[in-house]
Amino acid sequence: MTTTAAPATTAPTTTYGLTTTRILRSEWHKLWTVRSTWITVLTAVAFVLGVGILMGSTYTSDGGDSDVDTVVLTLYGSQLGGIALAVLGILVTAGEYATGMAHASFTAVPRRLPVLWAKATVYTAVVFTLSLLTALLTFLTARFFLDGTDQAASLTDDGVLAAVAGNAAGVTLLGVIALGLGAALRSVPGAIGAFVGGVLIVPEILGMLPYDALDTAIRYFPTQAAGALGSATPIPGAASPGAALLALFLWAAAALTVPALLLKRRDV
Amino acid sequence: MIRAENLTKRYGDTTVVQDLSFTVRPGTVTGFLGPNGAGKSTTLRMILGLDAPTRGHATVDGRPYAGHSAPLTKVGALLEARSLHPGRSAYHHLMALAHTHGIPHTRVDRVLALTGLTHVARKRVKGFSLGMGQRLGIAAALLGDPATVVLDEPVNGLDPEGVLWIRTLLKSLAAEGRTVLVSSHLMSEMALTADHLIVIGKGRLLADTTVDELVRASGGASVKVVTPEADRLRHLLPDARFTTEAPDTLLVTGLEASEIGRAAAAHAIPLHELTPQAASLEQAFMDLTRDSVEYQGAPA
Numbered sequence: 001m002t003t004t005a006a007p008a009t010t011a012p013t014t015t016y017g018l019t020t021t022r023i024l025r026s027e028w029h030k031l032w033t034v035r036s037t038w039i040t041v042l043t044a045v046a047f048v049l050g051v052g053i054l055m056g057s058t059y060t061s062d063g064g065d066s067d068v069d070t071v072v073l074t075l076y077g078s079q080l081g082g083i084a085l086a087v088l089g090i091l092v093t094a095g096e097y098a099t100g101m102a103h104a105s106f107t108a109v110p111r112r113l114p115v116l117w118a119k120a121t122v123y124t125a126v127v128f129t130l131s132l133l134t135a136l137l138t139f140l141t142a143r144f145f146l147d148g149t150d151q152a153a154s155l156t157d158d159g160v161l162a163a164v165a166g167n168a169a170g171v172t173l174l175g176v177i178a179l180g181l182g183a184a185l186r187s188v189p190g191a192i193g194a195f196v197g198g199v200l201i202v203p204e205i206l207g208m209l210p211y212d213a214l215d216t217a218i219r220y221f222p223t224q225a226a227g228a229l230g231s232a233t234p235i236p237g238a239a240s241p242g243a244a245l246l247a248l249f250l251w252a253a254a255a256l257t258v259p260a261l262l263l264k265r266r267d268v
Numbered sequence: 269m270i271r272a273e274n275l276t277k278r279y280g281d282t283t284v285v286q287d288l289s290f291t292v293r294p295g296t297v298t299g300f301l302g303p304n305g306a307g308k309s310t311t312l313r314m315i316l317g318l319d320a321p322t323r324g325h326a327t328v329d330g331r332p333y334a335g336h337s338a339p340l341t342k343v344g345a346l347l348e349a350r351s352l353h354p355g356r357s358a359y360h361h362l363m364a365l366a367h368t369h370g371i372p373h374t375r376v377d378r379v380l381a382l383t384g385l386t387h388v389a390r391k392r393v394k395g396f397s398l399g400m401g402q403r404l405g406i407a408a409a410l411l412g413d414p415a416t417v418v419l420d421e422p423v424n425g426l427d428p429e430g431v432l433w434i435r436t437l438l439k440s441l442a443a444e445g446r447t448v449l450v451s452s453h454l455m456s457e458m459a460l461t462a463d464h465l466i467v468i469g470k471g472r473l474l475a476d477t478t479v480d481e482l483v484r485a486s487g488g489a490s491v492k493v494v495t496p497e498a499d500r501l502r503h504l505l506p507d508a509r510f511t512t513e514a515p516d517t518l519l520v521t522g523l524e525a526s527e528i529g530r531a532a533a534a535h536a537i538p539l540h541e542l543t544p545q546a547a548s549l550e551q552a553f554m555d556l557t558r559d560s561v562e563y564q565g566a567p568a
Contacts, residue, residue, distance in 0.1 A: 015370070099354060100351045104351040110333055
């Protein structure tokens, strides 16, 4: 073999290198180039909008739902839609370990943590925007049916816009918790199980126990806090919207801190 | 340039890599050889920062891989396992990696063309054959035009045409002055591709040598000669050593096949066969790693 003394690399014309913006762009690209994103997102939108239309079109003033908050009533589907978006959050992180993509991602970004932050940022931005638009569209569509009933309401009514935005924030932060679980557990079924069991079901069971202190604590659990955020009128026995938002933020932060610490230590 | 110093990796009580030190230099193809389970993949993963060494460290161009600001331009790697989302197209897989470094789509198109994947670039990777998957892995490795290329078992699952393509590619990468490290458990393949060899067994360094030296150490390459006049031929070649396999069959060491053929022709000795034996290299590898083969077949 002839060993010609060529330069080690042809110098790149632009400077290649890692930057935060570029890693965000990569995660954005990854998100929209797999079908599972479109499926979970469209499922979530369909659930929220479909259930909202169903609630609105079948509502009668004497049907016994007069005491339900209008925003809660019209956005009932966001509980189901939220699960679809939580699955998306899990696929974004745990999905990479299932497919082996994590090897490629962490070879490109060997410091690892920027990948987690970028995933959480892109997910939060996309899911919040999408949830807010869906919630607004659903509320306005349902309102069209509810005109003339005792649930007639407008976006400009006291607390309504805040509750619609709160609903979107609640769905988003629950999803970030799911994303964090996926990153920590590195298994799609494991993280879905942990999310459904630990975040959705366990607080319900704990709430049935006859301890007052527990009841107070459960107000600040993720699902319950998200519920308090999405109501235009205060729910009896729930946290205030401000406290609920803070609690959810802390849960989401904790759900990202655990995998961040693990990511630095564990082998890929 | 890759430098490993006292690399050690333990999982609980099992030591997968033990006190491994070596240097991989630019401009040549270095073969990283060892039987299955010798610790090759773990070593490569430690070089790339995917696994943390229990002890020791590895550097690329003087720094740990993760310490570089543009890692994909330093090392391009193909790991043994498929490292991609099967639902993403080849183009989007490469583009997602390219974005992290600000590498333009024109470079993605370029490596797709280089690996012969242009016509399937928009197809989802799910439907790719093993060989196409390997080509995509190599495309990803070349994405950042890296100074060092690390490939873990690249010929696995490739058809003969693919094997030949990899061989040519590796040699041209080295000729361009890059550092090329290729792992394999096949000595025969490495003999055709590599100039330098790092042989490990059970996580320990067994040899850090050139292909030629390894052959010489194992008694040199031999040539099988079949001729009805074996005795006459023996006397014509005083510099060679002979092993007689059959009355008409000689194993000649110390001479090239061409020299034997010339001598035979000059004295009108008919040759029925004149075959250089590569087996000695395979044998050298077997001898070297015999004690460190993890799964040994018992005689039936």
